[in-house]
Amino acid sequence: MQSLLTFTSTSTIPPGHTHTMAGTASPPSYTTDTEQSARNQTRAIDVEKGTVAEEHLRNTTVQSISWRNVTVTVKDRETKLPKAIVDNVEGIVEAGEICALMGPSGCGKTTLLNVLASRPTGAAKVDATVLVNGAKPSKAAFRSMSCFVEQEDALIGALTVRETLTFASRLASTSRLPKRERAARIDALLDAFGLGEQADTIVGTPLRKGISGGQKRRVGVASQLITSPRIIFLDEPTSGLDSAASFEVISYLRGVAKRNNLIVIASIHQPSTSTFNLFDKLLLLSSGKPHFFGPVSAVSPHYASLGREPPLHVNPAEFLLELVNVDFARGHRDSGARSRLDEMQRAWAASSRAKELSAAVVRVERLGGGAGGEVVVEAAEKRPSxxxxxxxxxxxxxxxxxxxxxxxxxxxxxxxxxxxxxxxxxxxxxxxxxxxxxxxxxxxxxxxxxxxxxxxxxxxxxxxxxxxxxxxxxxxxxxxxxxxxxxxxxxxxxxxxxxxxxxxxxxxxxxxxxxxxxxxxxxxxxxxxxxxxxxxxxxxxxxxxxxxxxxxxxxxxxxxxxxxxxxxxxxxxxxxxxxxxxxxxxxxxxxxxxxxxxxxxxxxxxxxxxxxxxxxxxxxxxxxxxxxxxxxxxxxxxxxxxxxxxxxxxxxxxxxxxxxxxxxxxxxxxx
Ligand SMILES: Nc1ncnc2c1ncn2[C@@H]1O[C@H](COP(=O)(O)OP(=O)(O)OP(=O)(O)O)[C@@H](O)[C@H]1O
Ligand SMILES: [Mg+2]
Incomplete structure (x- = not known):
């Protein structure tokens, strides 16, 4: 129920409207009341239509994804000694939540996402326990319930937006899916990602201009969603976009996730305040080590308790990144930065929130059965021949x-x-x-x-x-x-x-x-x-x-x-x-x-x-x-x-x- 409520408020935010919000988004008052109510009415109808067409997206089986002891070791290029690029990270994201993975460049976001998504990392050694509903899913089951949207997502430039989604759908589900059902799903996703007007525009090739960068990202995400994943991993879905386009991408994604109870884990670099506030949870990394994991709203109190309260009018994401960026400090010849960083990391590890997190991860694992448990997967749609x-x-x-x-x-x-x-x-x-x-x-x-x-x-x-x-x-x-x-x-x-x-x-x-x-x-x-x-x-x-x-x-x-x-x-x-x-x-x-x-x-x-x-x-x-x-x-x-x-x-x-x-x-x- 909560997810539905959250959605209703999110869906009324016009993408691109980058006002500041706290916690869940609330509707802005930029139109007259009559205009607003008319708009809400048409939206309500659209939403109802969309809800039916979004049936295939609805998650009823995956309650959580949790991970602990995630450590990725590589051979250091200079010293040739083993070096952990992701170091003992844990976390849990529940159905309907969208989690941001943040940290300075090179801190291990992509590596961690790859491990969570059970994709190859190219590292020498990967230790990780990644569980769905507290149990270990088979590779095939995990693949069918998750998808990964890459940083530079490959799209075929010569196809139109609608064709991109149509082909993705035809590749994912049997040709016996009724034509009308397929078209309805595609229309619903086009609407959900604000792509209705661009449906028949080509994506764009080096010689023919197509849709904008932000729209491309939305097409990339939408075309993955047509395969009905329950867990969506995204690597920097907003890189290279300005703050308005970034906000659009995340807010559309949030809308779909909330409506359908999906799990979203996205790495993100320097989000604006409003984009940052669209996330429910935050995992903050620095040099592969966790610095914070928990609700976005709890991050300021945590740093305040360490005597580093974010200033009132500063973008919290920017503040956090600066705080945990050791390279930035090095540029300023600040030798104490490293030890201050270590101190903050230890403070996180010792915090009650970190302990609660560990306990929650263990609890879920105990309930789900861990490595011996079984993940119930819904009958996947029939695959094409x-x-x-x-x-x-x-x-x-x-x-x-x-x-x-x-x-x-x-x-x-x-x-x-x-x-x-x-x-x-x-x-x-x-x-x-x-x-x-x-x-x-x-x-x-x-x-x-x-x-x-x-x-x-x-x-x-x-x-x-x-x-x-x-x-x-x-x-x-x-x-x-x-x-x-x-x-x-x-x-x-x-x-x-x-x-x-x-x-x-x-x-x-x-x-x-x-x-x-x-x-x-x-x-x-x-x-x-x-x-x-x-x-x-x-x-x-x-x-x-x-x-x-x-x-x-x-x-x-x-x-x-x-x-x-x-x-x-x-x-x-x-x-x-x-x-x-x-x-x-x-x-x-x-x-x-x-x-x-x-x-x-x-x-x-x-x-x-x-x-x-x-x-x-x-x-x-x-x-x-x-x-x-x-x-x-x-x-x-x-x-x-x-x-x-x-x-x-x-x-x-x-x-x-x-x-x-x-x-x-x-x-x-x-x-
Ligand atoms: N296979 C590997 N062997 C050695 N070092 C690696 C390997 N893969 C990644 N690294 C190093 O590990 C660190 C983390 O890389 P990763 O790509 O996960 O960072 P990131 O947080 O995604 O960075 P960005 O924000 O720039 O995308 C980097 O310093 C990178 O150079
Ligand atoms: Mg990366």
Missing amino acids: LPSLVLTLLHRSFIKSYRDVVVYGIRFAMYFGLAVMMGTVWLRLSTDQSSIIPLTNAIFYGSAFMSFMAVAYVPAFLEDRQQYVKEHHNGLYSATHLIISNFLIGVPPLFLISLLFSLLSYWLSNFRPTASAFFVWVLWLFLDLLAAESLVVLLTSLFPSFVISLALVAFANGLWMSVDGFMVPPGTLNVFYKYVFHYWDYQKYVFENMMINEFAYRTYECARGVVDGECFCMFPSALAGECRIAGQGVLDQYNYGPGHMGKDVGIMMGIIAGYRIAAWGVLMLRK
């Missing part, structure tokens, strides 16, 4: 690929330019022997450069990967779904690129002019691009950093070019490169088969001396007597011959599948 998840991901990638020019648009333009450039540089080559070297060069350059340009796919896949990591952590889908859908969505555009590129450059350059030769060429170019893109997927999965993956893709392409048989003919290539790299270099198969396609079935005229008409043939062949070169003579230089295209296509498919499976393995292992 594999085909349905893949279809949803395909649909989402499809929207992204036609709206976001970075995905394919730029590459289309680039390949078009390349086709025109190549077709006009290697323009209308004749069947004179002087064309043989240019033709060979064009085959090598075309296939190698096309493959090289797959680096342009790195940013797009990086975005998909980040999205995957986030959604995977929240239990939405696995690497299998990502790899399958990513492969399928790439096939049509890559085929189109191969076809368009060839339509221009193949005929402009005058490669062997038959329809079958043309389509064989298109096939090899297509396989080339598929393999190149699969390589990008593998390397970017391994090293999800723009610069590293760009450098590695470029390096790998350089290597494949060097050993594909053009630069050094296979017969001359040294054994190391031949046996270690040459045979699984996809560019070898592309180059070889394009060469066979051009030369195996064509003849070229040799040159004749001007004076005596003597015949000079660049390549020996069976037709030397007719002063012509059989194309096979060119292929003999490379030990190439026709008759194994089927096998080579099979090998190419194997290489492509190999890259994809390896990428899948990497993503699975990196969990």
